[in-house]
Amino acid sequence: MTRNIAILAAVGAVLFIAVLTGITLFGGSDGDADKYAQCRSSKVAGGSSQIGGPFTLVDETGKTVTDADVIDKPSLLYFGYSFCPDVCPLDNSRNAEAIELLEERGKIVKPVFISIDPARDTPELLADFTENLHPRMVGLTGTPEQVKAASQAYRTYYKKNEPEEGNEDYYLVDHSTFSYLVFPDEGFVEFFKRDLSPGQLADKVECFLEAR
Numbered sequence: 001m002t003r004n005i006a007i008l009a010a011v012g013a014v015l016f017i018a019v020l021t022g023i024t025l026f027g028g029s030d031g032d033a034d035k036y037a038q039c040r041s042s043k044v045a046g047g048s049s050q051i052g053g054p055f056t057l058v059d060e061t062g063k064t065v066t067d068a069d070v071i072d073k074p075s076l077l078y079f080g081y082s083f084c085p086d087v088c089p090l091d092n093s094r095n096a097e098a099i100e101l102l103e104e105r106g107k108i109v110k111p112v113f114i115s116i117d118p119a120r121d122t123p124e125l126l127a128d129f130t131e132n133l134h135p136r137m138v139g140l141t142g143t144p145e146q147v148k149a150a151s152q153a154y155r156t157y158y159k160k161n162e163p164e165e166g167n168e169d170y171y172l173v174d175h176s177t178f179s180y181l182v183f184p185d186e187g188f189v190e191f192f193k194r195d196l197s198p199g200q201l202a203d204k205v206e207c208f209l210e211a212r
Contacts, residue, residue: 051155053154054068058140060124060127074110074184074205074208075183079114079115079116080175092111099202107206114147114151117160119144157175158175159175178191192205
């Protein structure tokens with residue numbers, strides 16, 4: 001009898017510690033196995049539920065849209081700006097190439113470019129920018145408040161630098177360079193760094209699409 005009580009006490013202690021540390025004995029931290037575990041190469045602090053969320057922005061036609069309007073299929077989001085001298089064009093060209101590779105494999109992913117420079121990135125300018133990168137790429141801008149809210153939802157960083165002396169319209173913007181895979185029925189599922197090649201990115205995205 002005493003031995004049984006000791007065993008039950010020990011089990012209870014283990015369960016109590018597991019609850020305190022947010023760990024379950026079966027499955028993931030929320031009690032469910034991660035169906036994308038085999039596809040993941042990143043670990044999000046706080047969990048993937050901490051990234052993503054609703055936003056309201058303006059599309060290339062000048063129409064106000066929400067995340068539900070934009071993310072109507074698996075989408076690859078990137079936060080940048082059209083005046084970016086090198087990083088944004090390179091990253092989005094990489095994303096466009098990866099999306100073309102996926103399309104050849106019968107997988108459709110929507111490329112989305114969200115500007116963090118609303119002062120200069122008008123809908124008309126974004127239409128030209130995205131058209132040069134991919135015919136299905138959607139460009140989004142908005143008010144400074146709308147852009148800030150979208151950026152905060154995805155935990156991205158951006159900071160406007162001081163303008164060039166004598167030219168208030170010429171300035172650079174520091175910003176994070178992750179690409180975000182988002183599903184319409186699940187929200188954010190993974191982010192990718194810029195060091196991946198188009199083929200590597202396509203392979204990783206395909207893994208999530210097949211596990212979905």
